[in-house]
Amino acid sequence: MLIILRESATDAQIAHVVERVESLELKAHLSKGTYRTVIGVIGDEEKIRTAPLAAIPGVAEVVEVQPAFKLASRAAHPEASIVSVGKGENAAKFGGGHVGMIAGPCAVESAERLDEIAGAIKQAGATVLRGGAYKPRTSPYSFQGLGEEGLRILREVGDKHGLPVVTEAIDPRHVELVAEWADMIQLGARNMQNFVLLTEVGKTDKPVLLKRGMAATVKDMMMSAEYVLSQGNPNVVLCERGVKGFDNATRNMFDVAAVPQVHECSHLPIIVDPSHATGRPELIPACALAGVAAGADGVHIEVHNKPEDAMSDGAQALLPDQYAELASQIKKVAAALGKTA
Numbered sequence: 408m409l410i411i412l413r414e415s416a417t418d419a420q421i422a423h424v425v426e427r428v429e430s431l432e433l434k435a436h437l438s439k440g441t442y443r444t445v446i447g448v449i450g451d452e453e454k455i456r457t458a459p460l461a462a463i464p465g466v467a468e469v470v471e472v473q474p475a476f477k478l479a480s481r482a483a484h485p486e487a488s489i490v491s492v493g494k495g496e497n498a499a500k501f502g503g504g505h506v507g508m509i510a511g512p513c514a515v516e517s518a519e520r521l522d523e524i525a526g527a528i529k530q531a532g533a534t535v536l537r538g539g540a541y542k543p544r545t546s547p548y549s550f551q552g553l554g555e556e557g558l559r560i561l562r563e564v565g566d567k568h569g570l571p572v573v574t575e576a577i578d579p580r581h582v583e584l585v586a587e588w589a590d591m592i593q594l595g596a597r598n599m600q601n602f603v604l605l606t607e608v609g610k611t612d613k614p615v616l617l618k619r620g621m622a623a624t625v626k627d628m629m630m631s632a633e634y635v636l637s638q639g640n641p642n643v644v645l646c647e648r649g650v651k652g653f654d655n656a657t658r659n660m661f662d663v664a665a666v667p668q669v670h671e672c673s674h675l676p677i678i679v680d681p682s683h684a685t686g687r688p689e690l691i692p693a694c695a696l697a698g699v700a701a702g703a704d705g706v707h708i709e710v711h712n713k714p715e716d717a718m719s720d721g722a723q724a725l726l727p728d729q730y731a732e733l734a735s736q737i738k739k740v741a742a743a744l745g746k747t748a
């Protein structure tokens with residue numbers, strides 16, 4: 408950590424900063440320039456992170472050198488992590504050259520409908536079936552999901568088609584139940600900073616799909632991943648799903664640069680979700696391919712066989728045929744990068 412002092416800082420103020428650093432059993436390395444003094448702090452940064460050094464008179468800025476997300480950082484784990492979802496020969500992999508293919512409807516609506524969709528996406532090459540049983544809806548009057556019944560349907564249909572399943576937990580009280588039925592627990596954009604929920608899923612042994620909050624920076628997302636990792640669960644897959652933008656031509660603003668940014672600072676896999684990022688079926692294929700070309704470790708797409716009847720997010724669903732075409736293109740882009748999808 409570097410503490411940059413103001414030009415106007417007095418010798419007494421500088422001495423006080425050094426004293427504070429040393430009182431935390433850290434070393435202060437003073438470097439005096441013509442105009443400014445910089446103090447390099449050597450030792451366990453964690454001790455100083457919580458100290459309000461920027462509040463000391465004479466301090467202009469405190470700059471972190473090591474990221475605060477220690478476990479999620481690339482420095483902690485130089486190799487890319489590979490996260491496996493499900494068991495045996497049907498396990499899906501994300502990261503380290505594996506491009507996972509998550510697809511399915513926004514919500515589990517009925518066993519028959521999910522069965523048809525699952526059959527189609529499996530044939531197209533999907534490796535994980537998605538479907539919400541608990542839906543975080545903007546309106547309390549919208550369809551909230553089938554709850555436990557939805558979890559049961561998802562499990563049965565996934566097993567029938569040899570697909571591991573991912574579904575969202577929106578309440579810490581449901582985490583145990585969701586972990587019983589699902590192979591992967593999704594934490595949605597609206598809950599990315601629900602720290603109680605992050606802590607609960609961190610205590611499970613199920614991989615976590617952590618979606619970027621709609622107003623969250625990449626660093627915020629990394630800190631949320633750190634919550635899960637710090638509880639002992641190392642299997643986190645991040646997901647770029649768009650952030651709020653000023654242009655309402657798309658549902659959100661797809662931030663493809665988040666993919667290489669995460670790879671630069673972290674070993675965790677990151678996938679893209681162009682369905683929620685754009686909200687428009689005609690834009691989804693191009694954004695999915697751009698994500699994979701940017702290095703994404705997976706693609707998350709909403710697919711429905713009758714979007715006009717869908718109980719949530721129907722307008723952004725791809726039809727099974729459209730998904731099949733996109734999946735074959737994704738495989739080609741992945742192969743061009745030496746990866747498997």
Ligand code: PEP
Nearest residue numbers: 513595596597618648683
């Ligand atoms: C979803 O996956 O259906 C969902 C609600 O996603 P997000 O949290 O990204 O909005």
Ligand code: MN
Nearest residue numbers: 513709719720
């Ligand atoms: Mn959705």
